[in-house]
Amino acid sequence: MRVKTTVPSKRRKNKLLKQTKGFWGQRKNVYRRAKETLLRSLAFSYRDRKAKKRTMRSLWISRINAALREEGYTYSKFIHTLKTKDIHLDRKILAEMASEHPDKFKQLLNSIN
Structure with missing residues (x-):
């Protein structure tokens, strides 16, 4: 008896094409192009979730440093203290305190000196 794989393969393709909704041109509706693009996009997503952590940390450091320089301090000495x-x-x-609650941040600066 011949095994027909129409339903599973159609389901698999539709599942992939559903994930490529919003892509441009053939990348959203041609299975082969969509699969290549989807794999690439998932790799970028994985990579950028890791990079986001580094980016956010540098943003926080920049915000803290800006608030400290207004008060005449340096970031490195502040962290060391x-x-x-x-x-x-x-x-x-610390970054949230510096931007949202500057009065509390100044209290912290006064308490460590």
Whole structure:
């Protein structure tokens, strides 16, 4: 008896084409092009989820540094002082304090000096 694979293959192709919705040209509706593009896009997604963490950290550092320079401090000395005083605040929280609550950030600066 001949095995017909029409339904599973059609399902597999439709599943892939559903994921390529919004792509441009043949990349959204021609199976071969769509598959190549989808694999590439998933690789970029994986890579950029890792890169996002580095980007956000550098953004937080820039924000902290800008707030510190207004007060006449440097970033490196500030971080060193926090570590010697055993204050455990991560850069995300410090950046949020610097931009959203500058008065609290100034209190922190005054308390460590």
